[in-house]
Amino acid sequence: MSRRPGPRADRADVRGDILAAARALFASRGFKGTTMRAVADGAGVDVALVPYYFGNKDGLFAASLELPIDPHEKIDEVFAQGLDGIGERIVRTVATILDDPVVGPALLGLMRSAMTEGAAHDVVRDFIDNVIIEGYARHLDRPDARERAALAATQIVGLAMGRRVVGIEPLASMSVDEVAAHVGPTIQRYLTGDLAPGPTRTS
Amino acid sequence: MSRRPGPRADRADVRGDILAAARALFASRGFKGTTMRAVADGAGVDVALVPYYFGNKDGLFAASLELPIDPHEKIDEVFAQGLDGIGERIVRTVATILDDPVVGPALLGLMRSAMTEGAAHDVVRDFIDNVIIEGYARHLDRPDARERAALAATQIVGLAMGRRVVGIEPLASMSVDEVAAHVGPTIQRYLTGDLAPGPTRTS
Secondary structure, three states: OOOOOOHHHHHHHHHHHHHHHHHHHHHHHOOOOOOHHHHHHHHOOOOOHHHHHHOOHHHHHHHHOOOOOOHHHHHHHHHHOOOOOHHHHHHHHHHHHHHOOOHHHHHHHHHHHHOOOOHHHHHHHHHHHHHHHHHHHOOOOOOOHHHHHHHHHHHHHHHHHHHHHOOOOOOOOOOHHHHHHHHHHHHHHHHHOOOOOOHHHHO | OOOOOOHHHHHHHHHHHHHHHHHHHHHHHOOOOOOHHHHHHHHOOOOOHHHHHHOOHHHHHHHHOOOOOOHHHHHHHHHHOOOOOHHHHHHHHHHHHHOOOOHHHHHHHHHHHHOOOOHHHHHHHHHHHHHHHHHHHOOOOOOOHHHHHHHHHHHHHHHHHHHHHOOOOOOOOOOHHHHHHHHHHHHHHHHHOOOOOOHHHHO
16 A cells, blocks of 8 residues: 555645735736635635635735745844844845745735735735844844834835835846845944934924 | 807817816726717817717827826926935925815826726826936936836836725825925935945946
């Protein structure tokens, strides 16, 4: 008798196939344009299996945020080398991730969804808030850490949009080195530099 | 006999009503979610009048980009005071416009549309490219003007997203003064400062 995978192994594959199809569709069509049926078709599974594993489209979307990388881990990695040069390392890491053929489209799908109303918008705000901003902020030991991390997030999101979502030249074809050199100092200043002499202190 | 407006005056009003309804709908529902019928309903006109004035939805969208302000004029105004302090003036102007109850939603609708595929995406890329980036670049008399303007555009777009589209705190509730003080130096550096010693020059 040949060895067959047990039900547990089967399930893991179906779940993974559905998630991969969902990520591709959220990326290309956004949250609203993606149907459970299209995801099932993309994964080559019966349509009933999508709600079986993920409940509804919101659940599927939330699960699809489990990106092929662990963002927390990536952020910890980048900060592990200290705050010196952190701006350039963050930009380099982000630009490299955006160019990754698997992770890049997943992140861009996230950003597309952030534009729409409703559940996807909230999930994305939670992601930017709890993963990116809190991820940066907890490595900055200062009272204005969240404010600084939020400013850094605006530049990161804008960079991703300009370079990969909207596709503006000469930004889109700049090398990762160039982007890191141009934008790194912005992130460095937001996280560790002199911010706003005046208005913030007096209000 | 009472005076009645002639056909010319009639037309101008209908056109304006349709555009106002279209701007509101593009802003709240995005390009894909907006139908010609909904625009006609919003304007209180017969549905046949929308294609009569604007051809199709693309034409209507393009016309709705004629924002209640003239972006070219605003940019010229901001640059008229010279490059000293230009970063802070640009951020202050953008943050003020985003808070405007009429212009703000129109611009955010633009950004939502930039996320979708197809015609709206192209129109928005053209807008960012020809209006914002070219608008900044023509005031910078240097060979790398477009590259600098594109970098500035990423921060402006990211700021608008973080502050008004996604709504990240404490960014969303910062005063215009604070935002200008925090983000102004980023734009100043991109437009007039030292950029990227190394990579760009050697490639």
